[in-house]
Structures are given as C-alpha cells and as structure tokens.
Amino acid sequence: MIIQDIDKGRPFDWGKTSEDYAKYRDIYPQEFYEYILQLGLCKDGQRILDIGTGTGVLPRNMYKYGAKWTGTDIADNQIRQAKELSEEAGMKIDFFTSRAEEVSFPDNTFDVITACQCIWYFDHDITAPNFARMLKSKGKFLILYMGWLPYEDPIAGKSEEIILKHNPNWTAYGDTVHPVWVPEQYLRYFDLLSQEQFRVDIPFTKEGWHGRMRACRGVGASMSPKQLDAWNKDHMEMLQKEASENFMVKHYISIAELQVKE
Template sequence: MIHDNRIDGGKGFDWGRASMDYARFRDIYPPEFYQKLIDAGVCIKEQRVLDLGTGTGVLPRNLYEQGALFTGTDISEEQISQARQLCAEAGMDIPFLCCPAEKLPFPDNSFDAVTACQCFFYFNHETLALKLYHMIKPGGLMAVLYLAWLPGEDVVAGASEELVLRYNPSWSGCGEYRHPIEIPDVYSPYFQLESSEVFDLRIPFTKESWNGRMKACRGIGASLSPEKTAEFEKEHLALLDKTAPEKFSVLHYAAVAVLKSKKTTSF
C-alpha cells in the first residue's frame, strides 16, 4: 500500500488490486500516441530502453516490433506478474523487474533512453533525477508521457468522474485539463528539454471497456475494497445504460515531453 501526501490526500492505494482490470482495459493508447516517441527517436531499433512504472508492460509491448531492447520496472508485484504473463502469451522477450524507480540497481550508462508513461508524478524526483542521469548514456533521451480524459468537455467522462468522487472523495486524479508535462527543476542540471507537446485524442470504447477503464483508475480499483469496487461497477454500468450508446469515444488529451541528457562523456 502506497501513502503519499501529494496524492489523494495521503489515502493509501495499491495498484496490485487493480492489476487484472489494468491488464484488460488500460491498453488504450492509439498509434499516434506511440508515433510521437518514434518521431522523437525514442524506442527505436536496437535502442536499450528502460520503461519506468511499466505497469502491465503496455508501452514495451506495443512498441516491441520497433526493435528496441526494453526493460520494464514497476513497484507492484501484481502488475509485473501481469506484464510477464502478457509478454509470454505474445511471445515477447522483455525482462521485468519489481523495484521502486528510486532504488533501481542498474549501473552507469546502461540505457540509451528512459520512458515514463502515466507515472512520472509518483516519483521522488530529488532522488531519481541524479540516478537517471547516471543510468542513461551520454546524449541519451528521456520521454515522459501522459493521457487523461477531459471531464469538462466529454459528457460520459464527466458523469463517470462524478461517480468516482462519490465513492472516493479523496481521489485527486479528477478535473483534468490540457496542460504540458511539468518537469521539476531538479532535472535541470542533468537534462535539457528537447520538445513538449499537448494534443487531443478520441479513444474508442464500449460500455464494458469504459467501465473497466474506470475501475482500473487509482480512485476505484487501486483504492477501494473489492466489495465497494463491485458496487461502483454496478452503478457505473447503470449510468452508462442511460448516457452512452454501446460504442462511443471519449475525448482525451495527451502530453509528451522529451528531454536529452547533458552528459557528454561516460564516467
């Protein structure tokens, strides 16, 4: 169980609780999302890439055919277990390690690039910035990615978010709006910002997959008891029967920031 005063008012959450739904329903990024990485020279052929907060390995699995050599890490044993299972089923050779990002054991200059998707704000940057600087090769890249629905502009997203807040008023993942990824100042001595972009995406869902996506958010599956999660699911499906067709899309925004290491020589 994770407790962080910056998140949900310090209320505990455990991604392991949501790992089954996460594996089924959070692999939702469209091709144009991944293309941003390729265009930036990240996750390309023979590049050694460390994927922080990999969860169920969504990013490495979807970019596997590009030929990068991925290593995925996450703090949740259950998430890593799902990642390994999904890779085995798909015949993908991707090593995964269960370890906090701040305690990763990799030696200096181990990776050409690092990715962090949907997880960057969880980290202790005072510790992580220097560690990443050491682990990334000279001139290496770091890509930070984020995707969120827009509750103020999408009726289904807004109604679903209101229901989440009824079940978990402490959830601080609500009220998203378009904004670039904020890179803490502690990274400035080690990395320079190469690019930052914000763009809209419409993500297709069915009632089942959107319900699963909502259950797999931190405010529900990772925070509530199985009984409360089941109550939410029942009420959410009833809500969708009233507000959504069987197939629909939800307006999201995506943000991508790419940084380059200031290291010029290997240690």
C-alpha cells in the first residue's frame, strides 16, 4: 500500500506483520469493549461489519456478546490469521479479503460498521456513501483508535526514537490525547453523535512490547530485512536497559460514534 500523506509515500504491507499482529496486538483493555457495549452496540444479535479487521481482534473479543460479525481486510495474510484464530476458538465469524472501497453488501444489511486503527487508509469519497448505504436506518459507524503516549511514557518515547533512527520516513510518531479523526466526507452521510477520549495503562512484558512495536507500520510493515535486524538489536538493547520484565505503557482510547442521516 502506498499513500502519499502517510510515511512520505513509503510502501507498507500489513501482510508482513501478520504473525506478530496476531500474537502481540490483541491488547485492548476491557474498558475499550465496555465503552462500545455501553453505547448499545456490537451485541445481542446485531449484524456488524468490521472494516480493516486485521487478525480479527475486535470481532473475536466481542463475539461473546452475541453480535453476528463479518470482518474484511486488504491483507490476505491477516485474514488467514483471523480465520485460524476464530476457528480455534470455535467462533463463527465471516472473514474475507477485500479493499475497504470494494466491500459491497445489499442496502440496509448492517446495524453497525466498525473501523479500528484504520480510518486514514480509506478513500473516503468511496467508503462514506457505501458505508451509509449498507447500514440500516439509524445504523451506526464507529471509528475506534488506541495509541501510546510518547511524551508521557518514557519507554514509548524511546521506542519511537529508535523507529525514527531506522525509518525516518515514518510519520505516526508524537501522538497526544485528541479526538479520533472523522473525515469530512462522512459528515455528508452521517451525524456525529459523540466523541470521547480516555486514558488507559496497558501491561506489557519486554517481549510483548517489542513484538507490539515490531508489528507497527513503521517497523515490520515497511522496513527491509536489514533495517529490521538493526531495529531489533537497538530496541531490545533499550528494553534491557530501561524496562523491568513487567511494566505499563500509557495509552489513550479515542472513539467517534456516527449515525446514518435520516
């Protein structure tokens, strides 16, 4: 994938991170899922479409609440992992590979569409009307995000410095608590009902944080093998020096709830 406004146009491929993604990125805390449930969403027989599902983290973690999930992702390796993990857990979730812009179901199919950690990768001129079309009357679109806080958390800050050392084109650094981005195209078809941000501390081991960082866009999805080897060495040396075996990393969660216009 190449997007000129992301990483200065440097290509990235989420399929290269699939194994790490499956192992190390299932890290959303229960507060994240509870917030969605408190909105009355993703439960009790509702039909949900998860765009950019990755390894199916959102459908798999919320499956027990009774919704009927479908997940799509552009990376076939990610979808293979999602299918394997859901089948191992005995979950009946439909996963298939597709670009977000090419996902197509009949009008009024879904109660909710979710987009977690992926809103900036879509062609919104295409996806905004298409999502609205596929949703039922008063259907909801949730834009979901969780990010670490490098200016507040020293481990997160040092990890970003090491990524930038080996991949100076990476542009996803320097995050602060702020509302998740709602592209203007969606406001033509949806009403913005709510936006909220809240802080969370996420537990990690050294291996877990190293794997989480390797699974990010600026590392495993875009570095050459030589760059990745050098990053692995520098990042593990930093963790051995700076981190205990078990530690917390400061994050925040940001969620926007939209509803199809009447």
